Amino acid sequence: MSVTRILxxxxxxxxxxxxxxxELAARRPDSRIPALGDLCGFVMRYRAGGxxxxxxxxxxxxxxxxxxxxxx
Amino acid sequence: xxxSSPLTAEVVRPWARPVVVLPMLALVSLxxxxxxxxxxxxNLVSVAAGGTLFWLVLTGRVPRRPAPRRLxxxxxxxxxxxxxxxxxxxxxxxxxxxxxxxxxxxxADPVLAGYLARAAAYLGWLAGFWxxxxx
Numbered sequence: 793m794s795v796t797r798i799l800x801x802x803x804x805x806x807x808x809x810x811x812x813x814x815e816l817a818a819r820r821p822d823s824r825i826p827a828l829g830d831l832c833g834f835v836m837r838y839r840a841g842g843x844x845x846x847x848x849x850x851x852x853x854x855x856x857x858x859x860x861x862x863x864x
Numbered sequence: 865x866x867x868s869s870p871l872t873a874e875v876v877r878p879w880a881r882p883v884v885v886l887p888m889l890a891l892v893s894l895x896x897x898x899x900x901x902x903x904x905x906x907n908l909v910s911v912a913a914g915g916t917l918f919w920l921v922l923t924g925r926v927p928r929r930p931a932p933r934r935l936x937x938x939x940x941x942x943x944x945x946x947x948x949x950x951x952x953x954x955x956x957x958x959x960x961x962x963x964x965x966x967x968x969x970x971x972a973d974p975v976l977a978g979y980l981a982r983a984a985a986y987l988g989w990l991a992g993f994w995x996x997x998x999x
Contacts, residue, residue, distance in 0.1 A: 794964045803952045804968055811945035824938040831942055833931030833999035844922065851921055854996060855914035858989040860969055861976060862896065863906040 876927050889990040897983035901973070917993045926997040 811828075818825040826834070838846030878884065892913050899905035920926050949968075959965035976982045 796964045800956055800966055807945055807948045807952060814941050814945060824936055825941050826932060826939050829999055830932050831939055832996055834935050836999055837931050850996060851918050854993055855918060858914055859910045861972060863901060863910045
């Protein structure tokens with residue numbers, strides 16, 4: 793296994809740990825950090841010209857993630 | 865929840881209850897995991913499952929929780945994992961997404977080759993979809 797591959801795996805692992813850490817911090821009783829679900833909820837409120845642009849963007853992205861991982 | 869009075873209650877459609885939704889998502893996951901990547905079946909299941917949930921959301925058929933109206937400055941903490949992931953992904957993509965410089969999906973491919981891991985990941989994806997739909 794090459795050094796760059798090990799570094800890349802470590803980097804992605806660290807990113808996941810950071811994400812979990814921020815979510816755990818957000819779930820503390822007096823935390824002012826919004827949880828990921830609240831953040832997504834806020835983004836999905838965005839509308840433009842009567843269209844739920846935020847909702848379409850978030851769901852479109854999540855749909856693409858699944859297709860990319862399981863079908864492409 | 866702040867706007868609801870003690871006399872109002874959220875109406876949850878019978879099919880939207882967790883006891884109905886979770887087994888449905890699990891069933892779709894078990895079926896979807898049967899098909900390997902690049903197969904027509906995998907494309908059909910992922911497009912159909914995602915499309916159905918997308919349709920349910922955009923037509924307002926899923927009961928939602930209230931979303932925050934304002935974003936506090938502390939939300940910027942989320943930029944740390946999001947931007948770090950984006951940088952790692954873009955750098956490895958620019959370097960060719962090879963064995964030595966794998967993107968996240970390339971790293972996930974061998975893991976998702978096994979049926980159980982694939983079914984579990986499928987369930988995670990669909991559960992994430994459902995969680996977003998409730999927002």
